[in-house]
Amino acid sequence: MNQPLSSTTATGARTVVITGGNTGLGFACADAILRSPGGTPWHIVLACRDADRAQAAVEQLTSGAGMPRQVEAMSLDLASLPSIRAFTTELRQRLDLGALPPLHAVVCNAGVNPGPTNTVTADGFESSFGVNHLGHFRLVYDLLPALQAPARVVVVASGVHDPAQKSGVPAPAWNNPEALAHGNLGPAAQSDSTFVSGQRRYSTSKLANIYFTYALARRLPKGITANAFDPGFMPGTGLMREAPAPFRFIAKRILPRALPLLRRVYSPNVHTAQESGTALARLVTDPALAATTGEYFEGLQPIRSSDESYNEQRAEELWTASLLLTDETAAR
Secondary structure (H helix, E strand, O other): OOOOOOHHHHOOOEEEEEEOOOOHHHHHHHHHHHOOOOOOOEEEEEEEOOHHHHHHHHHHHHOOOOOOOEEEEEEOOOOOHHHHHHHHHHHHHHHHHOOOOOEEEEEEOOOOOOOOOOOEOOOOOEHHHHHHHHHHHHHHHHHHHHEEEEEEEEEEOOHHHOHHHOOOOOOOOOOOHHHHHOOOOOHHHOOOOHHHHHHHHHHHHHHHHHHHHHHHHHHOOOOEEEEEEEOOEOOOOHHHOOOOHHHHHHHHHHHHHHHHHHHHHOOOOEOOHHHHHHHHHHHHHOHHHOOOOOOEEEOOEEEOOOHHHHOHHHHHHHHHHHHHHOOOOOOO
16 A cells, blocks of 8 residues: 655655545545645655555545645554554654654544444454544554654544533543443443444543543653644534444435534534544644644634543543553453
8 A cells, every 4th residue: 555755755744644534534634734835745644444445545635736745545443453553563664764754743533433333343342432542542652752843643532522512412421441441331321222322432432532632742742742623513424334324324415415504503513524624634734833732622723622521530540541451462
């Protein structure tokens, strides 16, 4: 899947890794980064599970005239710790050899919402928590030594983590991280139906994304930042691909045609993938945000995340547990 580099390695180019960059928000973010005006060019690594779709995205992003475009795809399955380790090992080797421009950004975009299906990753973790949090945690942790300041880590979270936003998704039901990793929600989920439980696992994983971001920001050296991002509701993206067929049909075929109505009756935080992708790309490229860290952005605006998300003790417990859970040598 790797493609040869051009002279960008000799002209001060910077590498950005975008997980799940072959479609939806991630693809739109990659396109917006490539179109960002002036400055040093970016070399984009689309870290994706599906090689064929990733290569198709590379070809689409690099087609046409205009500014020099450097995009490649590398294989990464966030549901597999061996895959994450293979990806980070290969990427760091290529960075060390100068086969890639220095790494200056990681965008943790990929995610799953399994819906009512209680699926598990290759490592036996509940899929929402395993992919959305643990996979990205290990990816970033293993890439931290390779990040060269000024650098940025951006974690795609969601407003569904905050009950005050009244998204229609059940509020998180936090539990100890080991329990969450194996699909066991906290007491608030005790009487959930199968469908509600699935949605609550998703919102809980998004709360974990924010705990991770804030804990990471506290640990990063000067010149490297970490921020969380809420893209809003984006009808038509692939997030509901595991949902029952009627929900997939509504999300893909009907809701994208009703954005103005949705903004009036549901929330103003409803966007196309292109709109949210541009806002996400700004967190990577905007010089004005060089020193901004430990923040939660709704689109272009930094806002306060949920009251629950500022529980520093939980965030630290999550960090410690995530290290142990994603240690391939540890017995589970």
